[in-house]
Amino acid sequence: MPTLLYNALIRANHIAGLTHKSLLLFTQMLSNQVPPNSYTFPPILKSAATYPPHLGTALHSQVLKRGVLSDPFIQTTLVVTYSRNNRVDHAWKVFVEIPFFCVVACNAMLNAFCTNGDIEGALSLFERMPNRDVVSWTTIVNGFALNGSYEAAIRLFGMMMAHKDVVDCLVKPNEATFVSVLSSCANLDSRAALDCGKQVHGYIVMNEVNLGIFVGTSLINLYGKMGCLNYAVNVFDRMVSREVCTWNAMISSLASNGKEKESLDMFEKMKVEGLQPNSITLVAVLTACAHGNFVREGLELFRSMSRDFKVVPIMQHYGCVIDLLGRAGHLQEAADIIRNMPFQPDASVLGAFLGACRIHGAIELGEEIGRKMLKLQTEHCGQYVLLSSMNAEKERWDRAANLRKDITEAGIQKIPAYSMVHLT
DNA sequence: TTAGGGTTAG
Known part of the structure; x- marks a missing residue:
């Protein structure tokens, strides 16, 4: 079989997600002494990216050995x-060897910085790039979002729209750009962020941008998070095609806006339409059950999800079901589930349980689980609280307040309040 | 035949 056929097969398997098969074909190719060429490596390298790093390094040596390292497609894929x-660090080493400023390679490197948490590195490269296209802008907007700087992401999107960039003044956003900025808006909690999202929506409508799965789902998520349920429903109804994530966003929006019954109805409708609920769907539906006090339905769903939907419960599902039982006062049942969990419960699960114990005055149960929690979280929470107190003693109020904020953000805010555990 | 950016989670 000639090189060309191997290349086509490797690529086809890579696209189909059969990375193992595509790597296997490559080894077969070598053992049959069919020489790989520059077309062989991009898909095989991308397949290798899903395996431990030494595979990528081994393929890098193959690239060297076959004398195709100067191929720009291969260089960019190596960066990826x-x-x-x-x-x-290795990505950068490959990148600096690329002789000409190529916008695609720069974008790959930009994304490398962004996805590895080096937003300063990304920004520095972005500012030095001689050319920036819509992918460059989207990558940096999304990079800020990935690193939690949603305001900065929105600001950069604004710069792009206002053509503030002297070099590149004709960049038009596309669907990926909208998705990044809408997601940033949804992660904020201000009127300004909602207005920004609405403006983006307006732009989408005015410019007759296709309301595809990604943009539609992002809009539903934004409006759902901001409490604008009518807008979310409106977008959902207007969409021509919907995927599981679209339904998930709609079910979550209804669940967190007091429409628990409608949320469950939506779940039924989704199943009727032949879509397979996934792990996220079940988190959303269990949330609806917890908020709407549908204890029996929620518990039934939780117990049958592995069988009916092939979704094995993870921490979040346990969090939901403990919340569900806890709110309704079924503390003993909740404690049984915690005791029999196949993995250690985290602070969110135990926190939900302790909250319920406090509300329902179940001191003994609370103590048992509280001890378990302290054991798990000592270094985490204890150190934070201690640090916070020490700062307060020295009148470093701002630092003390920041640490307290960290505790809240880590989702373990219930621990310091649970002083009865310390008394035992 | 080949390279870069995107959605949903108590």
Whole structure:
């Protein structure tokens, strides 16, 4: 079989997600002494990115050996592969060897910085790039979002729209750009962020941008988070095609806006339409059950989800079901589930339980689980609280307040309040 | 035949 056929097969398997098969074909190719060429490596390197890093490195040596390292497609793919292996240092080494400023390679490197948490590195490269296209802008907007700087992401999107960039003044956003900025808006909690999201929506409508799965789902998520349920429903109804994530966003929006019954109805409708609920769907539906006090339905769903939907419960599902039982006062049942969990419960599960114990005055049960929680979280929470108190003693109020904020953000805010555990 | 950016989670 000639090189060309191997290349086609490797690529086809890579696209189909059969990364193992595509790697196997490559080894077969070598053992049959069919020489790989520059077309062989991009798909095989991307397949390798899903495996431990040494595979990528081994393929890098093959690239060298076959004398195709100067191929720009291979160089860019190497940057991507090392980045996905969290080796941004190796990605950079490959990148600096690329002789000409190529916008695609720069974008790959930009994304390498962004996905590895080096937003300063990304920004520095972004500012030095001689050319920036819509992918560059989207990557940096999304990079800020990935690193939690949603305001900065929105600001950069604004710069792009206002053509503030002297070099590149004709960049038009596309669907990926909208998705990044809408997601940033949804992660904020201000009127300004909602207004920004609405403006983006307006732009989408005015410019007759296709309301595809990604944009539609992002809009539903934004409006759902901001409490604008009518807008979310409106977008959902207007969409021509919907996927599981679209339904998930709609079910979550209804569940968190007091429409628990409608949320469950939506879940039924989704199943009727032949869609397979996934792990996220079940988190959303269990949330609806917890908020709507549908104890029996929620518990039934939780117990049958592995069988009916092939979704094995993870921490979040346990969190929901403990919340569900806890709110309704079924503390003994909740404690049984915690005791029999196949993995250690985290602070969110135990926190939900302790909250319920406090509300329902179940001191003994609370103590048992509280001890378990302290044991798990001592270094985490204890150190934070201690640090916070020490700062307060020295009148470093701002630092003390920041640490307290960290505790809240880590989702373990219930621990310091649970002083009865310390008394035992 | 080949390279870069995107959605949903108590």
